[in-house]
Amino acid sequence: MLPTPGAAGSELRTWRALQGLTLKQLAEALGVHWITVQRWETGVLGVPPYLHLALRELERQLTDDAA
Secondary structure, three states, rough: OOOOOOHHHHHHHHEEEEEOOOOOEEEHOOOOOOOHHHHHOOOOOOOOOHHHHHHHHHHHHHHHHOO
C-alpha cells in the first residue's frame, strides 16, 4: 500500500514499517536526511506530492532484491 499523493505522514510511516525500513534507511534511499522523513511522518512537514513516485520505485527495487 503506497501512500497516495498528498498523503498524511501516518501513511508514510505505515508503508515504511511494512517494508521493514528504518527512518535512516528510507532517508538514505531517498537522498534526504532522516530528520526530514521523521518530520514528514509526524506532520511537521507536509509529505511532498511526488513522494509516492519515489516510493513506488523503491518498493519495486526492494521486491526485485528479495527475489
